[in-house]
Amino acid sequence: MSDINFKQLEKAKKGAHFEWQDLKDKVKFDQDGLIPAIAQQYDSKEVLMMAWMNEKSLQETLQTGRVCYWSRSRQNYWRKGEESGQIQVLKELRFDCDGDAILMLVDQTGPACHTGRRSCFYTLVEGDQATITSEPLIAPEDLYKK
């Protein structure tokens, strides 16, 4: 099974197991060494945010059970909640069929968004209007004092 890849998994039956060790080198990072990672609240199923991981932040996330992204703007590891206290505890991590996107079920403490909102996806486009759909849970000024 050491030459397993995502293409081969397509035909696998439900419940089939493979060694992560053999699969992890087949994860498709982009030209910058990054992969998109979606965070979904495990119980409410709300999609909270999408950010990026590199190989090491993915490894850290799996090992520690706390979500660590790669910040493209800061070019550094972004241990979610390190500054704000609003951590993401990993419940489940899944790859898509091509191995080029990650879905994480997480338990998010408070807001996932730097604006203080629960989810980053608060701008709804409908017809010719964009509408703000939620209020901050915490003012961003208070969020980054912690």
Place this chain on the structure above:
Amino acid sequence: MSDINFKQLEKAKKGAHFEWQDLKDKVKFDQDGLIPAIAQQYDSKEVLMMAWMNEKSLQETLQTGRVCYWSRSRQNYWRKGEESGQIQVLKELRFDCDGDAILMLVDQTGPACHTGRRSCFYTLVEGDQATITSEPLIAPEDLYKK
């Protein structure tokens, strides 16, 4: 309001409206002119897939109410379900706080995944194992005959 951007929306109140016409030029496409788009089933909240859109596929999706991606592998428009019949009807389209990711609530007919599975995210990584979590609803051979 013609110079509105995503940064300014951060402070907007719930229910505030803006002209999509003024915001759409501020959407952050990457160096290839693409933006990641997540599709979530509107009622079950299952995350079905993540793919990419360019400016025109986004525009088409908003205008027609049927999801159109940009296929990076085929370098062409990918009107979801065109070949397989498994269309995605758009219920809601949202941008994240930075305007560089899209979340769509959709009504997916049958499987979203080319493997015939409902969702593309069927490979669960836990400890040293990767496990297949679902079976195809339809065999892929039958999916692409339609």
